[in-house]
Amino acid sequence: MQKLGDFKLPHFFNYPPYFTLQPVRDTRNKQVQLWKELILDYCRTQKIFVVGLEEDFPLFSNPVVERSLSHEAREAFLSALVSEGRAEWLDKGHRKCLILWHRIQEWADIILSFVKDNGLEDSVMTVEEIRSGTESRGTELHGIDRTILIRALRLLEQKGKLAIFKGTSTDDEGVKFSL
């Protein structure tokens, strides 16, 4: 079976018609379903948070069968993810897409258990620290997309679990946990 790095590609990836948007509704639904799962799976294992429609995203073309997805097809598959809350467009032109293999709520839960595991219930951390500090090393939070992290933190702020405060520069927003 074909592989991308250590990622095992599904069989349909080598079947050329899956790279053409299908005109018949039932067939198209199945096609969209398979692509949605593939994109989520791939992004989760490879820790990819943002997919650019015009970039060389490895899933968008398969040199083995010499097929690549049209712009229309890329947008259709990502839009299907967006409509399920598993992705969000980052711009109006639909050129960049944020992939949420964990929903924001799930990321918030991950942050909470990270805080508890590390005894940080009353501590202060910067956003950058959560993303790349020593505490988060080896957890799912390590290397998390900044936009997603902020969104999850804001969700927790609404619930009164923490407070976000501005530092002197935009890069070091601070977070005060209060669990």
Place this chain on the structure above:
Amino acid sequence: MRRRPGIGGLQNAATARDQYRLLGENVAKIRTDLMKEQLATFRSQLEEFARKHKNDIRKNPAFRSQFHEMCAKVGVDPLASNKGFWAELLGIGDFYYELGVQIVDICLATRPHNGGLINLQELCNVLRQRRKSDRGAVSEDDCLRAISKLKALGSGFEVISVGKKKLVRSVPTELNKDHNEILELAQAQGFVTVDEVERQFSWTSGRAIDALDTLLDEGLAMIDDGHRDGRRRYWFPCVSSIATSVADI
């Protein structure tokens, strides 16, 4: 025979008739008894055979198919009823019912993908993968038998031959001759183009497109516009094995 008049003659004729009848009945009775005896012997022999080779019948698909053939020749259907000594003896009925259920399952699971038409070989492969942990192998012959039992449900399961391949149909789509010919042509490469169909069968463009559109609508075909030459290809998941191995079945 010379006509013999008188009472005596009539009586003689009546006695003769009676005697013939008696004799006839006797002969018939002897024959029936003989037949009954033979049948009983045969039955006990068959039982004996089945008992002796129970394990082979259960585990060896080739042996099983030969056993079925033998039964068919003498007019016995071990699958006709789940009751009776065959089921008790072999559990063979259950085996095929189980297979039937699994076949229905696979056909349903792959239907969105292949439109309800699946290559028999492929079906067997998926079936084997599924029963991996299970004892005993499953042959194509077993699949065919299980499918023929499904017909009793009136659910429209049918095996159709297209070229050299056998396809199992689980949707009530009627495929006409044109469709069958296209499927047969597609077996070579897994796909066809309108040009190829026209050339191969000397059809008009309308006829080819019409048939292909129907196959598309039925979910049996998928279009592919991605090839360099710019010609639209019609792929048929039911004849190409790569596509049916959908991982999530």
